[in-house]
Amino acid sequence: KAGVTQTPRYLIKTRGQQVTLSCSPISGHRSVSWYQQTPGQGLQFLFEYFSETQRNKGNFPGRFSGRQFSNSRSEMNVSTLELGDSALYLCASSLTTGRNTEAFFGQGTRLTVV
Amino acid sequence: GNSVTQMEGPVTLSEEAFLTINCTYTATGYPSLFWYVQYPGEGLQLLLKATKADDKGSNKGFEATYRKETTSFHLEKGSVQVSDSAVYFCALDAGGTSYGKLTFGQGTILTVHP
Numbered sequence: 001k002a003g004v005t006q007t008p009r010y011l012i013k014t015r016g017q018q019v020t021l022s023c024s025p026i027s028g029h030r031s032v033s034w035y036q037q038t039p040g041q042g043l044q045f046l047f048e049y050f051s052e053t054q055r056n057k058g059n060f061p062g063r064f065s066g067r068q069f070s071n072s073r074s075e076m077n078v079s080t081l082e083l084g085d086s087a088l089y090l091c092a093s094s095l096t097t098g099r100n101t102e103a104f105f106g107q108g109t110r111l112t113v114v
Numbered sequence: 115g116n117s118v119t120q121m122e123g124p125v126t127l128s129e130e131a132f133l134t135i136n137c138t139y140t141a142t143g144y145p146s147l148f149w150y151v152q153y154p155g156e157g158l159q160l161l162l163k164a165t166k167a168d169d170k171g172s173n174k175g176f177e178a179t180y181r182k183e184t185t186s187f188h189l190e191k192g193s194v195q196v197s198d199s200a201v202y203f204c205a206l207d208a209g210g211t212s213y214g215k216l217t218f219g220q221g222t223i224l225t226v227h228p
Contacts (some may be wrong), residue, residue, distance in 0.1 A: 032214075033216075043203065043216075043218040045216065045217070048213050048215060049214075055213040090157055092158075092216075094214070101207075105157035106157050107156055
């Protein structure tokens with residue numbers, strides 16, 4: 001079956017702009033989580049959506065937002081981009097959440113802010 | 115809060131050498147523990163997992179045992195190959211209301227030379 005698909009793979013944006021990243025989870029998966037990966041901070045949790053509801057949120061400013069559609073596809077948006085937002089953004093999907101649930105990751109979107 | 119600490123890298127080994135990557139965690143309750151691997155330009159792939167104390171996760175020759183008494187989940191492989199060169203991440207899922215949130219260690223870069 002198809003894996004987690006993230007689009008686009010690469011993005012270059014200018015400081016102050018906004019950006020939208022997309023994630024299509026594995027068919028049947030209802031939970032989608034987003035992570036930011038940087039060399040300095042490592043992998044940090046942004047938020048999680050399940051059945052179109054945000055159930056969990058990490059410690060990021062309000063410029064970072066997301067949503068999930070009825071088909072479980074998810075988007076995240078970053079407004080007023082800053083240089084420090086340059087990172088690899090990873091999406092993960094799972095059937096549900098819980099102790100024995102495996103998260104499947106996409107290849108990520110590499111965002112560069114100039 | 116929850117946290118994961120991995121041994122400082124990078125780790126450089128010759129083919130067929132023994133590998134250990136240390137991982138310790140801090141968490142309340144009984145988290146599930148994971149090792150993920152990231153190859154260049156790729157997302158994260160689940161390598162192995164353990165959901166309760168004394169469980170041993172294993173996959174592709176890699177093993178890790180959930181040690182609650184030492185709060186550790188060290189990754190081992192008896193004979194590494196060049197193809198094992200990648201970044202390895204230890205992670206925990208605290209369960210409960212930590213919906214979809216994995217807490218990751220900083221990652222350990224492994225390079226295996228022929």
